[in-house]
Amino acid sequence: xxxxxxxxxxxxxxxxxxxxxxxxxxxxxxxxxxxxxxxxxxxxxxxxxxxxxxxxxxxxxxxxxxxxxxxxxxxxxxxxxxxxxxxxxxxxxxxxxxxxxxxxxxxxxxxxxxxxxxxxxxxxxxxxxxxxxxxxxxxxxxxxxxxxxxxxxxxxxxxxxxxxxxxxxxxxxxxxxxxxxxxxxxxxxxxxxxxxxxxxxxxxxxxxxxxxxxxxxx
Amino acid sequence: xxxxxxxxxxxxxxxxxxxxxxxxxxxxxxxxxxxxxxxxxxxxxxxxxxxxxxxxxxxxxxxxxxxxxxxxxxxxxxxxxxxxxxxxxxxxxxxxxxxxxxxxxxxxxxxxxxxxxxxxxxxxxxxxxxxxxxxxxxxxxxxxxxxxxxxxxxxxxxxxxxxxxxxxxxxxxxxxxxxxxxxxxxxxxxxxxxxxxxxxxxxxxxxxxxxxxxxxxxxxxxxxxxxxxxxxxxxxxxxx
Numbered sequence: 175x176x177x178x179x180x181x182x183x184x185x186x187x188x189x190x191x192x193x194x195x196x197x198x199x200x201x202x203x204x205x206x207x208x209x210x211x212x213x214x215x216x217x218x219x220x221x222x223x224x225x226x227x228x229x230x231x232x233x234x235x236x237x238x239x240x241x242x243x244x245x246x247x248x249x250x251x252x253x254x255x256x257x258x259x260x261x262x263x264x265x266x267x268x269x270x271x272x273x274x275x276x277x278x279x280x281x282x283x284x285x286x287x288x289x290x291x292x293x294x295x296x297x298x299x300x301x302x303x304x305x306x307x308x309x310x311x312x313x314x315x316x317x318x319x320x321x322x323x324x325x326x327x328x329x330x331x332x333x334x335x336x337x338x339x340x341x342x343x344x345x346x347x348x349x350x351x352x353x354x355x356x357x358x359x360x361x362x363x364x365x366x367x368x369x370x371x372x373x374x375x376x377x378x379x380x381x382x383x384x385x386x387x388x389x390x391x392x
Numbered sequence: 393x394x395x396x397x398x399x400x401x402x403x404x405x406x407x408x409x410x411x412x413x414x415x416x417x418x419x420x421x422x423x424x425x426x427x428x429x430x431x432x433x434x435x436x437x438x439x440x441x442x443x444x445x446x447x448x449x450x451x452x453x454x455x456x457x458x459x460x461x462x463x464x465x466x467x468x469x470x471x472x473x474x475x476x477x478x479x480x481x482x483x484x485x486x487x488x489x490x491x492x493x494x495x496x497x498x499x500x501x502x503x504x505x506x507x508x509x510x511x512x513x514x515x516x517x518x519x520x521x522x523x524x525x526x527x528x529x530x531x532x533x534x535x536x537x538x539x540x541x542x543x544x545x546x547x548x549x550x551x552x553x554x555x556x557x558x559x560x561x562x563x564x565x566x567x568x569x570x571x572x573x574x575x576x577x578x579x580x581x582x583x584x585x586x587x588x589x590x591x592x593x594x595x596x597x598x599x600x601x602x603x604x605x606x607x608x609x610x611x612x613x614x615x616x617x618x619x620x621x622x623x624x625x626x627x628x629x630x631x632x
Contacts, residue, residue, distance in 0.1 A: 185540035294442055299493040299545055300469035314482045
């Protein structure tokens with residue numbers, strides 16, 4: 175059964191890893207959002223090559239395991255370029271590239287769910303495409319996008335535990351360190367699981383709050 | 393003046409418009425009627441390039457809009473459109489809907505655009521709804537707001553695409569009254585409509601479209617009392 179003493183002594187050390195997990199999540203979502211928005215716009219252009227490339231990107235990053243992508247970035251980049259990439263850089267790069275693929279789909283679907291008449295009405299008033307997107311379409315699309323985006327953040331938060339295979343001291347890695355030092359697995363891993371769950375619950379609560387707010391303005 | 397020469401439009405294998413030739417003088421009010429699927433809306437949508445014609449030429453005030461060099465956004469400043477389903481911007485108030493394009497497209501100051509919007513909303517009887525969001529309006533009010541939004545750009549040509557077809561019957565009149573007030577004020581109007589009474593009373597000219605062609609083109613009185621083609625006769629028997 176759970177050893178209370180081990181639990182309490184291991185808690186602060188492992189909880190420190192939550193900050194690292196959060197750092198990976200926040201930075202990756204940030205870069206993923208920028209790249210994902212560009213990819214989503216690329217998918218909707220009338221240039222076939224551009225939209226094809228963007229779809230191919232999404233297909234590749236959704237069709238291969240994130241762990242494989244992470245290892246490719248970490249081990250293959252030094253091999254080809256001679257640049258010794260740090261675990262931090264590799265993690266942020268792989269997670270951002272991966273989440274951009276998902277985020278681009280979320281944004282594309284959100285934009286395309288806005289009634290086509292909105293675009294036509296704006297264009298028929300002589301409003302330029304860029305302004306139409308910025309002031310007419312996107313503010314409406316946000317309603318569809320935000321809740322799905324929070325779910326993507328939740329996914330990324332959990333998936334970021336993969337960074338522990340590169341030795342970064344995140345939540346999971348710290349739990350493993352405690353496990354290896356004291357030959358106990360249950361307490362440290364339970365602590366890690368609980369902390370992940372806690373963070374996910376906070377985000378999920380935030381998501382449901384957002385969803386309610388969005389519906390209210392209908 | 394609008395001049396349309398040999399206009400055709402094809403969607404896939406389906407030819408929606410076949411060789412349309414049409415001259416519309418400045419200020420004329422034209423009712424476009426015909427069975428559904430006859431190409432009425434497509435014809436209208438070609439005039440502001442929401443549909444790109446497959447062939448032919450459209451000229452508005454000596455500017456050939458089907459020429460690839462034509463600046464589409466400046467064309468659309470001159471040609472306003474009112475849609476069946478209004479398409480008001482739901483995240484803006486009625487007044488913001490009316491003010492947005494003049495500010496962003498014409499570069500008019502907020503103050504001036506606001507004043508103009510107030511006048512326009514008054515003219516369509518919506519001065520008390522200026523700060524309401526579209527979701528709080530009835531269908532008829534939405535369409536009147538949409539008309540005010542279109543008028544705010546001071547277009548020379550107004551296109552109405554079945555402006556009353558999505559409305560409850562009791563709201564049709566308030567919208568038609570607004571359109572009637574605009575007729576013969578110098579603005580050229582093309583109105584796709586199923587309101588035969590309106591076409592007869594307000595239009596200077598009726599076009600009857602069937603299967604992508606203009607089958608009849610004449611004065612409302614002649615069209616409604618002595619249609620020449622059998623297709624027009626059959627159509628009128630069904631709707632009148």
